[in-house]
Structure formats: C-alpha cells, structure tokens
Amino acid sequence: MKIYIKNGHLIDPSQGLDSIGDIIIENGKIKEINTKRKERSTKSKGLSKSFVKTIDAKGCFIMPGFIDMHVHLREPGFEYKETIKTGTGAAVRGGFTTVCCMPNTYPVHDNASVTEFIIRRAAEEGSCTVLPIGAITKGQKGEELAEMGTMVKEGCIAFSDDGSPVMNSLIMRRALEYSKTFDVPIISHCEDVTLSDNGVVNEGLMSVALGLKGIPAESEQIMIFRDIALAALTGARLHIAHVSTEGSVQLIRDAKKRGVHVTAETCPHYFSLTEDAVKGYDTNAKVNPPLRTDRDRQAIKEGLRDGTIDVIATDHAPHHADEKLREFDMAPSGISGLETALGLSLRLVHEGVLTLRGLVEKMSLHPARILGLEEKGVLKAGSVADIVVVDKNREWKVDAQHFVSKGVNTPFHGWILKGMAVVTICKGKIYEQ
Amino acid sequence: MLKTKDLLGIKELSREEINLILDTAAGFKDVLGRDIKKVPTLRGRTAVNLFFEPSTRTRTSFELAAKRLSTDVINFSVPTSSVVKGESLIDTALTVQALGADLIIIRHSSSGVPHLLSKNLRASIINAGDGTNEHPTQALLDAFTVKEKKGKIEGLTIAIVGDIAHSRVAKSNIYCLTKLGAKVRLIGPPTLIPQEIKMMRVAVFHSMEDGLKEVDVLIMLRIQTERQGKGFFPSIEEYSKNWGITSERLAHARPDVVVMHPGPMNRGIEITSEIADGPHSVILEQVTNGIAVRMAVMYLLAGVKRS
Amino acid sequence: MPKELMNRHDINRALTRIAHEIIEKNKGTKDLCLVGIQRGGVHLAKRLAAEIKAIEKKDIAVGSLDIALYRDDLNIRKKQPVIRRTEVPFEVTDLKIVLVDDVLFTGRSIRAAMDALMDLGRPANIQLTVLIDRGHRELPIKADFVGKNIPTSLNETVEVQLKEEGGRDRVLLKKVKRGA
Numbered sequence: 001m002k003i004y005i006k007n008g009h010l011i012d013p014s015q016g017l018d019s020i021g022d023i024i025i026e027n028g029k030i031k032e033i034n035t036k037r038k039e040r041s042t043k044s045k046g047l048s049k050s051f052v053k054t055i056d057a058k059g060c061f062i063m064p065g066f067i068d069m070h071v072h073l074r075e076p077g078f079e080y081k082e083t084i085k086t087g088t089g090a091a092v093r094g095g096f097t098t099v100c101c102m103p104n105t106y107p108v109h110d111n112a113s114v115t116e117f118i119i120r121r122a123a124e125e126g127s128c129t130v131l132p133i134g135a136i137t138k139g140q141k142g143e144e145l146a147e148m149g150t151m152v153k154e155g156c157i158a159f160s161d162d163g164s165p166v167m168n169s170l171i172m173r174r175a176l177e178y179s180k181t182f183d184v185p186i187i188s189h190c191e192d193v194t195l196s197d198n199g200v201v202n203e204g205l206m207s208v209a210l211g212l213k214g215i216p217a218e219s220e221q222i223m224i225f226r227d228i229a230l231a232a233l234t235g236a237r238l239h240i241a242h243v244s245t246e247g248s249v250q251l252i253r254d255a256k257k258r259g260v261h262v263t264a265e266t267c268p269h270y271f272s273l274t275e276d277a278v279k280g281y282d283t284n285a286k287v288n289p290p291l292r293t294d295r296d297r298q299a300i301k302e303g304l305r306d307g308t309i310d311v312i313a314t315d316h317a318p319h320h321a322d323e324k325l326r327e328f329d330m331a332p333s334g335i336s337g338l339e340t341a342l343g344l345s346l347r348l349v350h351e352g353v354l355t356l357r358g359l360v361e362k363m364s365l366h367p368a369r370i371l372g373l374e375e376k377g378v379l380k381a382g383s384v385a386d387i388v389v390v391d392k393n394r395e396w397k398v399d400a401q402h403f404v405s406k407g408v409n410t411p412f413h414g415w416i417l418k419g420m421a422v423v424t425i426c427k428g429k430i431y432e433q
Numbered sequence: 434m435l436k437t438k439d440l441l442g443i444k445e446l447s448r449e450e451i452n453l454i455l456d457t458a459a460g461f462k463d464v465l466g467r468d469i470k471k472v473p474t475l476r477g478r479t480a481v482n483l484f485f486e487p488s489t490r491t492r493t494s495f496e497l498a499a500k501r502l503s504t505d506v507i508n509f510s511v512p513t514s515s516v517v518k519g520e521s522l523i524d525t526a527l528t529v530q531a532l533g534a535d536l537i538i539i540r541h542s543s544s545g546v547p548h549l550l551s552k553n554l555r556a557s558i559i560n561a562g563d564g565t566n567e568h569p570t571q572a573l574l575d576a577f578t579v580k581e582k583k584g585k586i587e588g589l590t591i592a593i594v595g596d597i598a599h600s601r602v603a604k605s606n607i608y609c610l611t612k613l614g615a616k617v618r619l620i621g622p623p624t625l626i627p628q629e630i631k632m633m634r635v636a637v638f639h640s641m642e643d644g645l646k647e648v649d650v651l652i653m654l655r656i657q658t659e660r661q662g663k664g665f666f667p668s669i670e671e672y673s674k675n676w677g678i679t680s681e682r683l684a685h686a687r688p689d690v691v692v693m694h695p696g697p698m699n700r701g702i703e704i705t706s707e708i709a710d711g712p713h714s715v716i717l718e719q720v721t722n723g724i725a726v727r728m729a730v731m732y733l734l735a736g737v738k739r740s
Numbered sequence: 741m742p743k744e745l746m747n748r749h750d751i752n753r754a755l756t757r758i759a760h761e762i763i764e765k766n767k768g769t770k771d772l773c774l775v776g777i778q779r780g781g782v783h784l785a786k787r788l789a790a791e792i793k794a795i796e797k798k799d800i801a802v803g804s805l806d807i808a809l810y811r812d813d814l815n816i817r818k819k820q821p822v823i824r825r826t827e828v829p830f831e832v833t834d835l836k837i838v839l840v841d842d843v844l845f846t847g848r849s850i851r852a853a854m855d856a857l858m859d860l861g862r863p864a865n866i867q868l869t870v871l872i873d874r875g876h877r878e879l880p881i882k883a884d885f886v887g888k889n890i891p892t893s894l895n896e897t898v899e900v901q902l903k904e905e906g907g908r909d910r911v912l913l914k915k916v917k918r919g920a
Contacts, residue, residue: 205632207629208627209444211601211604212544212564281548281549322521325521325553326522326549327543327545327549328543328544329544
C-alpha cells in the first residue's frame, strides 16, 4: 500500500532535517523523502493516482514516530487494568509508534516464555511495535539475577525492576556488569524504600497539611547517587527512570560532566504538576515517585532544556477506576499518560523550554539511540515507516472518559491542551484522530 | 449558615463558621443543663456512627448528641483489616446511606476518607477523626471550653504538648486556635514535631520550662505507648520526665492557666493525677462541652440545603 | 412607605393597661411569672414586669425563651434559625406563666413556645400576652391580653421596633412580597 504525505514540515534532528516536504511510504517502509520544490511537484503529479491514501499535512509537522521507553501494559495478569491491545491503542492515539513495556506483570516478566508471550500478543493485537523490558531479578525480588541472555534472544531490549529498586547494591553491581555482555541498558527505578517507609506523597508541607506519610526527595537522590557510582565502577549503561527532583537532576548533570555513561528520563507530570495536585486527596495525582515542589518542577524543565534529561517517557500506569476510588494511602500509584504526553510536552515548546527539534529528540531520537534501535527515531528512506503528524496548535480538552486506554486515572482531566497527533502511522497502518 | 453539607476539617472552615458553631453550642449547652435533656429539633433524621477505629468516648458523645436532638442513631463498628478483602469503603458507605442515613459520622485510620465520602455521598459527613489529618469536633469543643473559661480566644497564648506529628487533634487545634487569633506554641521532642509545621504560624519549643512561660491554656496530648520502640524517643519514662506536666512545671505558666486533655489520659505519663484532678483542670467539662458542640454541628449541617 | 400604627405613647399606654389586666385576671401576682419569647417578647416582658411592680409593689420573675429548636418549619426554611439563649432561672412547675410576644400571627411560634415550656416543667397554666394581634391564625390559639388588634393582609407585615434594640419605640405596617 502506498501512502503519500504532503506539504508537512519534516523534522528529523538526526540529520538536521527541518523543512517543508513530502514523504512517500510503500509497504510499511519510507520509500522517498522530497524536500526540493521541483521534485515534490513532479512526484505529486505522477503518483497521485496510484496512491491508496494521500494525507495533506499542511500546517502540521511530520516527525519520526514517538518511542515511549516506560509503559505498563499490564498483560499478562492484570488485564482488567489494561491489555496490550488497549494500551497500544492508547499509544498510537498519543503519537507513539513504539512502546517498551515494563516487567511488573503477573507472572513477572523474568523469563523468556513471558517474553515470547508478550511479543506474540503484540503481533496479534498490538497497534504499534511493542519491545519488552525484562526484569533484572527473578520475581523482581532483588535477590537473584534473571536470565538476561535468553530474554534478549527472545526479544528483550532492556532490563528493569521498575516498580521497585534493586535495594541490594551487590546485586545491582552484578546486574550492571552482566548486562554488558548483551550491551543492553539497565533502567533503574531509583528509590531507597527503607527511607520512603510506605510514604504516599512528597514529604513537605502537603504531607503535613493532609496528614499523609511523606517520601523525602532524598529517597530518590540517595539511590541515584549509588547507581551512578555503580555505573561508573562497572562501565555499564545505566538509564535512570522517572526523575522527579532538583537534587536528582544535579547528580545526573555532574555525572555526565565526569563522563559517566548515564542517561535519564522524566515524565510529563513532573514538569506539569506539583504536590498541590493531591489537595482534596485526589488519588489521580498519586504517583511514585510523587509529585514534588515547584522548585523541583523548574529544575526538571531546566534539566530537559540543557540536555541533562535525555528522554520524556510517560510511565503510563493504568489502574481500574475502582482501585483509585478508595482511601488515599490504599490506592495504587500511577497516571494513565499515553494520551496526554504529547499535549503536555508541547507546552514546553510553547513556553520556549524546548524547540520542536528538542521535543523530537526527547521523544523519539534519544530513546531510539539509548535502546540501540538504529532504524527508529529517524525519517530516512529505507527505514520502517513509523511516522507521526503533529498539529502543534490544535486545541483540545482532555476527557478521560473517552480515553482509548482502560485507565482513566489522570489528574489532567478537563485540561485544555494545545497540540496533538493527528495522524500516526506504524506497522503499515494509519491511525487518524 | 455553614457553607457545605459536611464537616471535614477545620482547614475547610472560615472564622465566621467556627464562631457560628461555638455560639450555637452555647444554646445547646443550656439544654444539657435541664431535667429534660432533649429537644425535638432533628426528629425523624437518622445518624449513623461509622467507626472503622475503635472508640467508645467519641462514639458515645456523638450518639448522645444525636439522641438529645431526637435523632435516631445507629452504630456501625467495622473491624479494620487491610488484609481482609471485603466490601470496599465506598460500598459500605453507600449501603449505610441507602439504609436511610442523613448524617454519617466517620472515624477511619486513613487520612482523607471523609473527603472521599463527601464527594460520593449525598448524606452529610462529619469527620470524627481521619488518620493523622484532623479531628475537627475535638478542636471545636476545645475552643468552646477555652472561650467559656477565658472569655475569649484572641490574643491568648496556648501551648499544645506531645506527639504533634501523629496527632490529628493537634492539627485541628492548630488550625482552629490560629484562625481565632490565639498565639499557638508546640512543645515536644524534635522527632515528634515535623519541621514543616512552622509554616502554620506556630512557635516550637523542645523544653517544657521555656515553652510554658506566659501560657494561658495548656493542652496535653496523649502519648501513644506504641510509638516507643520506633525511634521517636528512647522510653516512655524519658518522655514523661521531659515532657510530662507536673505541678512544678505548671508553675512556669500563668497562675490562672487552664489545663486540658482530649482523653483518654495516661495518668502518670503525660499528666500527673494531681493536675488532672486539680483546680486548673477542665478535662471533665471538655466532655460535657463535647456533646453541646456536636449537637450544634449536627443542627447546623441539617440546615444546609442539598441539591 | 411604612405606616406607623403606634407611637411610643401608644405602646406605653397599651403596656400599662395590659399590666392592669394581668393583675386583675390573676387576682394579684402570686405564683405569677412572665416569659418573653426571643427576640421581640423579651424586652416587652421586662417592661411589663416593671409596670406590674409599679402597681403592686411586688417583684415578678421574668425569663426568656428561645423557640428555634421547637419550630415546625426547620425543613422548609431557607435559612437555619439562629439559636438564642433560653434563661428561665426558676422552677416552672405549678407556676402561672404569662408568655409575652410582640406580634401574634399564625400562632405557630406560640405552639413551639408551649412545647418548650412543657419540656421545662409542668406549669399550672399558660396565658398569652401580645402587643399586636394581626389575625390570620393557622392554629387554634388565642391571646388573653392584647395591646392592639390590627387587621392585615398577607402581603403586609407588622414590625415592632423598641428602643432596647437601638431604634425608637413604634409599630410599623409594611408591604412585603409573600414568601420573603
């Protein structure tokens, strides 16, 4: 099938592409990219009749499809919260053409048969590419290493115990060393759970005012310090998940200056909200790491701006509505974020914190590079057609009840956002808003 | 008029609303002094005590307050167990409402539960204590008692002593007394007073002798013996030696100082029997005032029109 | 424009006459007491007690009664009535109680006042004094002593202003929208 996208503003930071142009897609791959006026008009005349689908992207941007390195698809085991089908459906609505799913499923994804299951289900029902992340330790218990080698062979592209940290430093060291065999990143959920002590919000004025147990910023920062030290010691590839505090950003900035091989991601809620969002005990704002202070929020934005934070990932964590409709300290943590990520991230562009190129780097190019996906995050002839067409200025209202995701747990319900993915193309299919 | 159909906390009340409750409570205290301690005012209404934490005193106080208003009362004592997966909290509350409850008085170990119910139920919700958040009727009866004894609250120096970090009574009292213009100070070990509390415009002392100077009203909090062994203080004995109220220490305060305690007291730990039974103590009057204040709250909430 | 129905001289004369009537009917002041209904009746009760003292040279007990808790319209009123003080510092049982109110209208306030009194004890009898009876009774209630009978329509209201409340002594007839 041939698809012709014309008159859009192409952006691909990997090759400095930033101009109006057309793309021709054939059989799921990018056949041609034309930016010169003369070529474009010649092609359009000759080919318009043989296309199955023409998309006029006038006024919009054409970008390499977004890659979300941190998503909880909940299948196998928690299908009542989300399935691979509904999760990837939400992803393409948000402009994502690839998602990496975390291993805290049931059973835990700590062996190759679960890898195989996920890949098969994704092939059957997934709207976009699904790349599984395997567990670092068996059962995510933090005691014994999981079989990374066989999981990589079956299709895992990274390892993480996300949801939990690897508390035992020796095990974390071994995990980092062992991962070098397969040249895969270890994605760390940095939290000292003994210091967190079952806290449910940021430790600060809100926790005292609301009578809720707080998690100090130091909980995250202590672990980041440790993991950076272990990364330096082992020379492995460390990626820090969901960075949320000013102190964390500073630690990563310093580490990069010293040449440690560390990369980092943050999530849209950390640069869009503060701990004030839990006022009234709104469980939709309950997330781990918790929403922090405004100072932390500004530091996260600065970290994105100066490159300390490489990636914007969603940490998409859908939960059933009943689970969130309960006592604050009993409700599970998490925000259903795939469908609001782009709109929230574009606010950074509208504010001048990021350029559009920068946005594409954070959401597409850098994730591809960190995961070693050479074909993705770029608009090149010959590469797989994972493309998103973005209307930067289109205003829309967030309506959780109409999410494609089963998870309606979002603190952004009712927000007016500016910018959305109007067309997402992946796996040879077109998804239009 | 109260602005909302619920009493969730002092945080949500304006100074005017607090004064309305206190003035109304004065009228109800008259009723409690008569032979017939009952008025037909809320006849036909139904109040349900939904207590997820055990409590005889507060529950009985609410029960009596409702009965004095001719309201029918039902007591639901729900055993708390986070392990037992049974009916969800919302389902239990909706069932209670469906049984005809106009008013639900809720005590729960999780902060924010009354707020959750308030959003999801039509019935009026009264917070009888939620986690470490608030215990608003306790603060209101404490304020009523202070006003009765001292004639006013504005400008008084009021000290609260004890486990501030874990005390919902302390939090509600801080909000209430500062809103009414008192100078509030907290006394206790640093491990039991969170740093952020200073943002609530209170002074913090770690020594009783310093903290009690010029104090007009002293509110002693119960120290929970379960806190020992978790690193907050080395032993109950040490806590008592440093922060218990004795006649010697009380001499540092104003000569006409009034001593209060929300109960139940640990005699010999945070308060000596001498003081508890002595001329400065108004602890038993707090109990009587509690009923009048709770009657006032129920009366005023019943008058808020629901849409 | 409100119409003045009674000025301060009219009010004083009426109260003097009522005081004489109370003494006459009760053959003196033995076991007699006055209870004013909040708010309008309280000041009138005190004044009547002063008049009675001037005539009989005897003190007579005066109390005040708040009827908010006994009203029958708590569910339908727009605003919750304010609770005021009930001060009846004497045993009500076996006494002759003269209830005092400023305006008698539907009779419901008096019904509430009687219920409140009954909860305080068992009076020997209850009599009713009002400064103004404006008609339109909704319950079978009648005043024993009346200052002035004034026929009114339902879109009017009678307001008694007293100097104890800060204004001049006078009774006004005003037009209002029904349901206010």
